[in-house]
Amino acid sequence: MKFIFMGEKDKPVIVFIHGMFCNSDSNKHFVKYLKDNYCIIMPTLDGHCGDETIYTTKEEQAKKILEYIKNKGIKDIALLQGSSMGAQVALEMVNQSDIHIKNVFLDGGPFFKFPKLFRFIMYKKFVAMVKMIQKETDIKVIRNDIIHNKFLKLLIGKDTKPYEELLSEMCIVCNSMKLESIKNIIETCYNCTLPEFHSDISNRITFFFGKEELAHMSKRRLIKKYPNSIFRDMEGFKHLGYQTRQPMEYAKILKDTID
Template identity: 30%
Template sequence: MILPTLDSHHPGSAPLRSAGQQAETLLDWLGREGIGSLALLHGTSMGAEIALAAAARAAVPITRCVFDDGPFFRFPRPVRAVMAWKFWSIARRCRGKAPQAVMQDALPRRLSGDDPEQFRALWGAVCEVSGYLTAEDCRAMAGICYDGALPAFSEEQQRRFTFLLSEGEPAHTSKKRLLRTYPAASYIDRPGNSHCGFQVSDPEGCAAFLKTLIV
């Protein structure tokens, strides 16, 4: 199993540029490590776009792919510019602050849904990585979230895909686009959860679910 992460989110990492770039980095690493197959490729949030791009490029067989609350949108450039500014604003606002202080802001509260307290650890991670992000990184993040390509896959490949979608989360609105492109994939709506709420609120249950897909 492998879960893609993003550059620019830890000390000494390369700048973040695109989902395709991240996918190529991941696949290059698999090749160097001699990994010839994957039981599970699990992408979370923006990592879901990276996982999808990697699945389209991978030369190694992948048994199952899970895409958890990925924002699979394609919006015009002005929208992406606005969101890049919002991401950069959040990054600057989170620097040096405790999660509780950040969670009082309107956008974090909206992303945290009805039970923001369960996302304290997630916002703690945002506060931690915000110090490494640049404005250019935030523009790349907006591109990954809001200019996402949906590569073509065969019906057989689509049957290996599972999309986890939290009903109370904005990314859920990209489901129609996904259904049109990948009608043979599996879709699981989880009511009452916000962004990546399954793994955040019930990590053991999420891990058990992932295990059922590959055992």
């Protein structure tokens, strides 16, 4: 696991956790509007660093991030933000943490618990996409192939242009992705057991979805489990669509959440 640490510890601390097949750079389009006023911590999860590490479980990833934060002498987090699979890791951090986390903002988290057969099908789909990426060395060619991938369009929509930079980073990450990591990623995303929280914790959590994204279908399960949490839907947006298409406005929402 690798970390980017920006700013001074005496400023309010924000921790950003990226999604599957991404890295800490995937946050930079909205982090640039926050970095001057906050202390920013951005891990790149195991298996996503371009090295030999393997993504294992959300529990282990959460533990490593919390250990890093403690070693920095940080005792309070103003905002913990997770995108897609990173939302799952962030929720597990809340479950494990004895650090005070003031606000939690989970964007597009796939909080599903699907049967084994479905998870196997999703594994095959993602393996096929990663292998397609690993066959080609030219990032532009790979990105063009991914943009026309039917499964990806189902996730992010037909207008893929705003995602081009994110997809380029995804190509770099996937180039060194191991099959074991993919298997474990699928378990995190589609075999999710929701932790128990007291209401004073769950009411600090915002679940944020694009109304048109597939992950939105897990909202009903979340409302049943965490009725005191905050739920926000953005009409007309697909997976991580608001942070990708409206990064300045997204940064303002995060700032307002802290304030």
